[in-house]
Amino acid sequence: MPPEDTTEEMPFRFDELFFSRTDTHGIIQSGNAVFQRVSGYSWDELIGKAHKLVRHPDMPRAVFYLLWDRIKRGEPVGAYIKNRTKDGRHYWVFAVVTPIEGGFLSVRLKPSTALFHNVQKEYDALRHAEIADKLAPADSAARLCERLATRGFSDYAAFMATALAGEVAARDKMLSRDSDGRIKRFGDVLECARALLTEAATVSASYTKNERVSLNFQVQAAKLGEAGAATGQISKNYDLICAQINASLEKFTATANDVLTTVNGGQFLTATALIQNEVLALFRCETAGDGPSHDGEIPLLVHQMNAYQRLDG
Ligand SMILES: Cc1cc2nc3c(=O)[nH]c(=O)nc-3n(C[C@H](O)[C@H](O)[C@H](O)COP(=O)(O)O)c2cc1C
Known part of the structure; x- marks a missing residue:
C-alpha cells in the first residue's frame, strides 16, 4: 500500500507554468526557473539526470507506461502527475509532454478541477492495486483506462483532452x-x-426491445x-427493415464516435498550443x-510552439 501522504505541499502559483526538456531517454536537458x-x-x-529524479512513490506506474507509450509513438500526452521535491515535499501538476527535436518537452500547470480531485482517488486505488496485486504496468494502464471508461471517457486520449481543456479553463x-x-x-x-450518441443508443435499444414482435408474429403465422x-x-419484412435500420444506426454511431475523437484531438492540440505559447x-x-x-x-520553444499552432489550426 502506498504510504499515507503526510508530506507538506510545495506551493506554486496558478500564474506560474513550468517546463522541462529531456533527451529521448528522459534525461533532463533544460527547463525554466x-x-x-x-x-x-x-x-x-x-x-543530465533522469526525470524520475522528481518521481513520487505514490504515482501509479500505469501513468508513466501510458506517457512513454504515447510519446515513443510521436504522440503528445497529458497526465496528472504528483512529484516529490528534494526535501520530500510534494506538488501536483497537469503535464503536457510533446516530442521535440532531440527528445521531449513537458509543460506543466497547476491543476484544480473536480476531475483532478477524482483522479487522485483513482491513482490511490490503482497504486494500492499495483503493489497488492503486483500488477504489471501494462495491466495497470489497462485498469486505469477501464476506470476512466466508467467515468464516460472512451479512451485515454478522450480523458486527457477533457482534463487539459478543463484545467486550462479553470x-x-x-x-x-x-x-x-x-x-x-x-x-x-x-x-x-455525445447527445447524438445517446439518441442513437436510445433508438437502438428500442429496436432491440421490439425483436420479440417479429417472433410473436411468426408463432401466430405458424398456428x-x-x-x-x-x-x-x-x-x-419487419425483420429485414429492423436489420437495415440497425445497420444504419451502427454506421451513425461509428461516425459520431469519429467526430468525438477528432474534436477531442483538436481540443487537446489547441490547449497545448495555448500553454506552450x-x-x-x-x-x-x-x-x-x-x-x-x-x-x-528560445528557438527550440518557438519552433515547437509554431508546430503546435499549425497543428491546431
Ligand atoms: C519530458 C518528460 C517529462 C517527465 N516528467 C516527469 C515528472 O515530472 N515526474 C515523473 O515522475 N516522471 C516524469 N517523466 C517520466 C520519467 O521519465 C519516468 O518514466 C518516471 O518518473 C517513472 O520512472 P520509473 O519507471 O523509473 O519508476 C517525464 C518524462 C519525460 C520524457
Missing part, C-alpha cells in the same frame, strides 16, 4: 481572465456529438397454417541566472 525552484534541486543537480478563471473561445466551442461540439402465410411474410512568453521575461542558456532554448 519555476521548474528548478519548485523541484528544490540546483541546476547542477537537475541537468486556471483562466483563477487568474480572472477570459478563456480562449476555441476551447469552449470544442466543448460545445463535443456535447452535441394459422396456410392462412397465416401473409402474416409470416409481414414478419419477415504562454510558457514561452514567461520564459522570455525570466532572467537566465545560472540556468540553461536562453539563447539556445
Whole structure:
C-alpha cells in the first residue's frame, strides 16, 4: 500500500507554468526557473539526470507506461502527475509532454478541477492495486483506462483532452481572465456529438426491445397454417427493415464516435498550443541566472510552439 501522504505541499502559483526538456531517454536537458525552484534541486543537480529524479512513490506506474507509450509513438500526452521535491515535499501538476527535436518537452500547470480531485482517488486505488496485486504496468494502464471508461471517457486520449481543456479553463478563471473561445466551442461540439450518441443508443435499444414482435408474429403465422402465410411474410419484412435500420444506426454511431475523437484531438492540440505559447512568453521575461542558456532554448520553444499552432489550426 502506498504510504499515507503526510508530506507538506510545495506551493506554486496558478500564474506560474513550468517546463522541462529531456533527451529521448528522459534525461533532463533544460527547463525554466519555476521548474528548478519548485523541484528544490540546483541546476547542477537537475541537468543530465533522469526525470524520475522528481518521481513520487505514490504515482501509479500505469501513468508513466501510458506517457512513454504515447510519446515513443510521436504522440503528445497529458497526465496528472504528483512529484516529490528534494526535501520530500510534494506538488501536483497537469503535464503536457510533446516530442521535440532531440527528445521531449513537458509543460506543466497547476491543476484544480473536480476531475483532478477524482483522479487522485483513482491513482490511490490503482497504486494500492499495483503493489497488492503486483500488477504489471501494462495491466495497470489497462485498469486505469477501464476506470476512466466508467467515468464516460472512451479512451485515454478522450480523458486527457477533457482534463487539459478543463484545467486550462479553470486556471483562466483563477487568474480572472477570459478563456480562449476555441476551447469552449470544442466543448460545445463535443456535447452535441455525445447527445447524438445517446439518441442513437436510445433508438437502438428500442429496436432491440421490439425483436420479440417479429417472433410473436411468426408463432401466430405458424398456428394459422396456410392462412397465416401473409402474416409470416409481414414478419419477415419487419425483420429485414429492423436489420437495415440497425445497420444504419451502427454506421451513425461509428461516425459520431469519429467526430468525438477528432474534436477531442483538436481540443487537446489547441490547449497545448495555448500553454506552450504562454510558457514561452514567461520564459522570455525570466532572467537566465545560472540556468540553461536562453539563447539556445528560445528557438527550440518557438519552433515547437509554431508546430503546435499549425497543428491546431
Ligand atoms: C519530458 C518528460 C517529462 C517527465 N516528467 C516527469 C515528472 O515530472 N515526474 C515523473 O515522475 N516522471 C516524469 N517523466 C517520466 C520519467 O521519465 C519516468 O518514466 C518516471 O518518473 C517513472 O520512472 P520509473 O519507471 O523509473 O519508476 C517525464 C518524462 C519525460 C520524457
